[in-house]
Amino acid sequence: MLFIKLRFYPEWEDIFLIRNFIIAFLSQKIADKKEAYRIAIIASELMENACKYSATGEAVIELEQKTDNKIEFSIKNITKKENIEEFKKILNMINKGPAKETYKNMMLRAINADNNKVKQLGLARVRYEGHSEITYETRDDIHALLENTKNTKMNNDLMVLNIKIKTFIIPGQKGEVNGN
Numbered sequence: 001m002l003f004i005k006l007r008f009y010p011e012w013e014d015i016f017l018i019r020n021f022i023i024a025f026l027s028q029k030i031a032d033k034k035e036a037y038r039i040a041i042i043a044s045e046l047m048e049n050a051c052k053y054s055a056t057g058e059a060v061i062e063l064e065q066k067t068d069n070k071i072e073f074s075i076k077n078i079t080k081k082e083n084i085e086e087f088k089k090i091l092n093m094i095n096k097g098p099a100k101e102t103y104k105n106m107m108l109r110a111i112n113a114d115n116n117k118v119k120q121l122g123l124a125r126v127r128y129e130g131h132s133e134i135t136y137e138t139r140d141d142i143h144a145l146l147e148n149t150k151n152t153k154m155n156n157d158l159m160v161l162n163i164k165i166k167t168f169i170i171p172g173q174k175g176e177v178n179g180n
């Protein structure tokens with residue numbers, strides 16, 4: 001079994017580095033490269049959300065192998081309560097119906113939006129392409145994540161958002177990279 005915990009300051013440049021670390025590590029330990037890449041895409045999408053919505057500039061990623069083929073992934077981030085409310089609305093849309101249909105609907109929603117700001121495809125992509133279940137929990141007690149956090153301003157508008165992903169490793173041939 002495997003457990004990885006990374007504490008990082010969400011910066012766009014780090015997403016690439018952490019994704020490559022996850023691919024390299026998982027492809028050596030528990031999955032072929034194709035599966036390691038799929039799991040790393042889940043991490044990338046969640047790290048992008050942390051970069052966009054972090055209120056304190058810190059996040060914690062945990063990846064745990066529960067059984068030979070079950071992976072649980074979480075990202076904890078301190079964000080504003082208004083961002084959590086928006087996240088809940090989006091997740092409700094994403095969790096309605098079959099994953100493929102939801103992903104298509106979210107893509108159409110983004111294409112037909114009046115402004116370029118309405119994207120919100122990341123979690124729909126995680127659910128569909130990652131063959132994943134998405135849940136979350138929130139906490140008012142943010143002190144555990146605030147240790148060594150840069151530029152933290154304590155106020156009642158902040159909460160911890162913990163997004164949890166459950167996925168399975170799909171068996172494949174060792175060394176398979178692109179599914180061809």
